[in-house]
Amino acid sequence: MTTASAIHSVDLPSGEPIPILGQGTWGMAEDARRRDDEIAALRLGVDLGMTLIDTAEMYADGGAEGLIGEALADRRDELFLVDKVLPHNATRSGTPTSCERSLRRLRTDRLDMYLLHWRGQVPLEETIDAFTRLVDRGLIRHWGVSNFDLADLSDLTRIPGGTAFETDQVLYNLTRRGIEWDLLPRCREAGLPIMAYSPFEHGRMINHPTLEEIAAAHRVTPAAVALAWVLRQDHVATIPKAGTPEHVRENRAAYELQLTEEDLAVLDRAFPPPTGPRPLEVL
Ligand code: NAP
DSSP: OOOOSOOOEEEOTTSOEEESBOBOOTTTTSOGGGHHHHHHHHHHHHHTTOOEEEOOTTGGGGHHHHHHHHHHGGGGGGOEEEEEEOGGGOSTTHHHHHHHHHHHHHTOSOBSEEEEOSOOSSOHHHHHHHHHHHHHTTSBSOEEEESOOHHHHHHHHHSTTGGGOOOEEEEOBTTBOGGGTTHHHHHHHTTOOEEEEOTTTTTTTTTOHHHHHHHHHHTSOHHHHHHHHHHTSTTEEEOOOOSSHHHHHHHHHHTTOOOOHHHHHHHHHHSOOOSSOOOOOOO
16 A cells, blocks of 8 residues: 555544545445445445445445445444435434434444435424434434535524534535535534535546646546545545545545645636535535
8 A cells, every 4th residue: 555644534513533535335236247346445445544434325225335234344343434314214203214224234233424315395303303312322423414505504503403413415526616605614613524525526527627637747647636626625524436446546545645726726717616605506
């Protein structure tokens, strides 16, 4: 292994540290021919310190959770396991049912973080109540939300128990910078880490010419530039999904890449920051 430094962490509001570089799993367990590679990728990522694993009951209809269970059950204590409940399941009685099903697939007895995948029709009061009970039962250690804009967060914090959320997982990459206007600064002020999903825009931005140009100068891949840009920011953790050991190695190496002021200026010209409020974008 050639990587030099350990992956640093950011603290949740409760004080627990989470690594700023983890692994996503959306799209895994959908093609049996890729299974061995996906398992090898996840295990290698953990070897390399990318111990935060993000999944959801939605991914491959529970298949991604099953794949994680198969890949990593023997390494459970090394992981920070993040899972998500679907909005229509996030009722007072549906949430524990979903959670217990997810735990069985993951072959574990607890989640480190349980997120509401996005805001749906179920009143937030019910979901918070269900999350709180799951904490009391020791089935989840922390809870949070995903795809919540500022207005959603303020609704959440007005509900009894609602201020106990520990992260907001949102879309954030060079092509989706809207949160820099308000959501990200407000979360920083509150000491709340953002979990940035789709750092490669689901793979679609990797061939961008500006990324290629900067990558060539540093002798790295364009993906490394995109990821290093997300990783350099305070209070942001990110969860790239890589289905091959080679991609995992590249993503881990991106942690070592230091973008220069000039690189950042070039990136700002190609991918301008927001000049006003924008609704939160989602994938
Ligand atoms: P992403 O991480 O932006 O991109 C994944 C794509 O990039 C895959 O096609 C992958 O290919 C490719 N890739 C990975 N590393 C690469 C590298 N070094 N070089 C070239 N290509 C590379 O997309 P994402 O899966 O949408 O987002 C990441 C994770 O965030 C998800 O897996 C999921 O856990 C989470 N997420 C959450 C939400 C939410 O609503 N909360 C929404 C979207 C995503 P290979 O598979 O071939 O490696």
